[in-house]
Structure formats: structure tokens, C-alpha cells
Amino acid sequence: MSDRDADPDATATGASSSGVATAQEFYSRWARVYDALATYGPGVSTLRERTAAALDLAPGDTVVEMGCGTGANFAYLRERVGSSGTVVGLDFSPGMLAVARERVAREGWANVHVARADATRPPVRGADAVVASFVSGMLADPAAAVDDWADLVGPGGHLALLDLARSTRPEARPLNALFHGLVLAGMPSKRPADLSAATELLDRRVVAAQNALRGRCDDATYSTHALGFARLGAGTVR
Template sequence: MTESAQEFYGRWARLYDLIARRTPGIARLRKRAAAACRLEPGDTVVEMGCGTGANLPFLRERVGPEGTVIGIDFTRPVLERARAATAASDNVHVVRGDATQPPVGAPLEGAIPAGGDGIDAVLATFVVGMLEEPTSAVDDWCDLVGPDGTVVLANAARSRAWYAPPVNAVFRAIVVLSTPPTTRLRYENDPHVRLDEKIAAAHARLRERAVAVADETHVFGVVRLTGGRLEY
């Protein structure tokens, strides 16, 4: 993530947190994403790009007090909110790092064990559209969980439903407003088109890598959720 993007998301951390937790239907979606991780009590799950931590309680509910939840994000103001929200849970760790280069084996509290040892699932919600090479990130996450692990992606893209035109008009406005810099009125390439391309590529790569795949759509067909179990 570029420095300008970090500053942008850091500046809007409070509003982002409100949207992440209070948007109608979003809690149900986050609960569904946590369920798709196929977690059991005692498991370890890593969330790439955890933001303000809205998914972390749902993941902790799945792994129980004996499991481990690790959230990774690169933006400090966002992480501060995630840490504050999970301070009461001693098995939830929030680590500053890049989702494309997670702190594997780093000497940090809550750092990910090297070689995928003990990592049962990776979750990434509304993240791959921000990455330059989303398919490479998906490959890395699949390698991280290893055999019989699960990778789950949830991302927003233009709806394909019959009622899509008005929904997509709103979606495009949101994408433009949330793409730094927001002062730009015209883009050489529409950001929502590029976003669609990245998300389609990332979800396709997960389907290629996994032996068992679940595909769902939510929120008027805008949100795609793909969960894939890796081969033994």
C-alpha cells in the first residue's frame, strides 16, 4: 500500500470503522465469512488486512478461548482501533504488517509461525482490490495455510443481478469516493472497472488452487464470498 493510501485510510479510520460495523447486513456477512473458514475450537486463523477489527470477534467465537486469532494491517490509526476493540481477548493479536508480505516468523507478538505451522485458515475481506498483484497474494495465502487449510475471500464488485443498474451506480460512487485521492473527478481508467478485474482474478485463482470451493453472493449481489479448502 502506498504512503498516500496509508494516510488516506488512517485519516478516515473512524468513519471506516462505523461503516464496517453498522452497515445493514454487514454483521451477518462477517459472521458468514468466519463460518466459511471452517474453524474449530483451538484453531489458528489469520486475517489479512483486518482494518479496525470488525471480523476479529466473529473469528474468536469460532476458535474459542483456546484458539488464536491474528489480524494484520498496515495502517496505524486503523490498527489502534482494532487493538482497542480486542483488548479484552488475550488470544487475539493485532500486528502491523503488509498482507502481501505477512510477518512470518517475525519476533513480534502474534507473529505468524514460519512455514504455515499451525495456521488453519486465512481470511481477507475487501482487501484484494487494493493490491497490485492480487493473484500472487492469493497464492501466498494458500501456501501459508498448507494442506487442508482454508482461504476465504470476500470482496465487493459490480452486481450481475437483474436489478443491477441502480445498485452499480451507487457502488461506483462509493468506489470513487474511497479511492485516494478523492479530489480527482476523472480517472484515466475507471477505478470500479479495475476493481472488478482484480477481484475476479483473485477469486478465480482461489478456485484454481482449492479442491472444495463455496461461492456466494450477498448485499444485492455486490459482495462475492469464495471459500476454498486446500488439498491434503
């Protein structure tokens, strides 16, 4: 796996090509703003730390991050695989990858590689672990993607999924309206038909991804954080 683009014309399985193009354009345009939020947003570093810890990585491991965006997880993953391990970040948005590449160059990480690719068709043969954070909600068929990622790591490999969805905690329910607003602001498509169902669709996709992970891992763990808005699932593939 080199850090050159693996599949520049990547299209997400099951997603319309115009939807994919809209998402890539949106994330490319907002990459720097996204990076600031993804790196310094309140509580985000704790979530990333927990997600990396849930992967149960050992020094020398190879971990693939699907939809790595600007590489905000890289430091946490690299810390666990050490200088003898490898971190591979895949994403389909050129602007996000440009920021990720800047991050890797700035830090001088020789063992972190990024490539442009469709996370639902990753050009990677094997890995010890796969992680995806804030990505399940963007996939047309997240359960199928998680299944493929489980196949990629194989028995004994680790998976971790971190996502945001509406909170089911009674004390946080009043904040779901605010969350809905944030989801709309972060939606690549502003078509009324897409916006009206956005939060429900996000919830459904996140649940589907977590269920798929549970279906492949006997020791799956699941926890919610940030008042129940963040959902973290992880496990070892059987």
C-alpha cells in the same frame, strides 16, 4: 507472532510506494468513520458471520486476517476458534490498527493479536486459515497474494475472501452507478486517472482473487450476497 509491529515500513508488492503511502494515510484518517460503517453498516454483520462460517474453523485453530482494518471481523473469528485458538490481524495502516487494538483491549481478548505488516508479505509462518475481507481490490496483484496465502495455510488449510464489486444481477444493475460513487468516495487516491478506472479495476482484482482461490481449492464455494454486490469465496487448499 507478537502484537508488536512486524514491518513498520511495509510496502505492498507491486504497488508504488506513493500509492501505498496514500492508502495508509487515507485509511488512518478515516479509521473511526470506517469502523462505524464496518461494524454497524446494514447487512455487514451477516456478511462477516457468513465469511467466518465459510472458514470451517475449529476450536484451537489459528486464523490470520489479512488487511484486518479496525478488527470488525475479530468477534466472529474468535467465536469460532474459542479461547484456546488464536486470531492474528495484519494491516499496514497505523490508524486502522489503533482502532483494532482499542477493540481488542476493550473486549479483553488475550488471544487476538494485531500487527502492522504488509499482507502480501505476511510475517507469519503457518496458520489453519486465512481470511481477507474488502481487501482484494486494494492489492496490485491479488492472485499472487492469494497464492501466497494458500501456501501459508498449506494443504488442508482454509481460505475465505469477501469482497464488493459491481453486481451482475439484472435487477441490481441500476444500482451500479450508486456503487461506482461509493467506490470513488472510498478511493485513497483522488487522481483523475485512478478514479476513471476505479470500478473496473476493483472488479478485475476481485475476480482475479476469487479465481486464484478456486485454482488452489478443489472444494471452492462461491456465493453472492447483498443484491450481488458482495462476493464470498472459500475453500480448502489441496
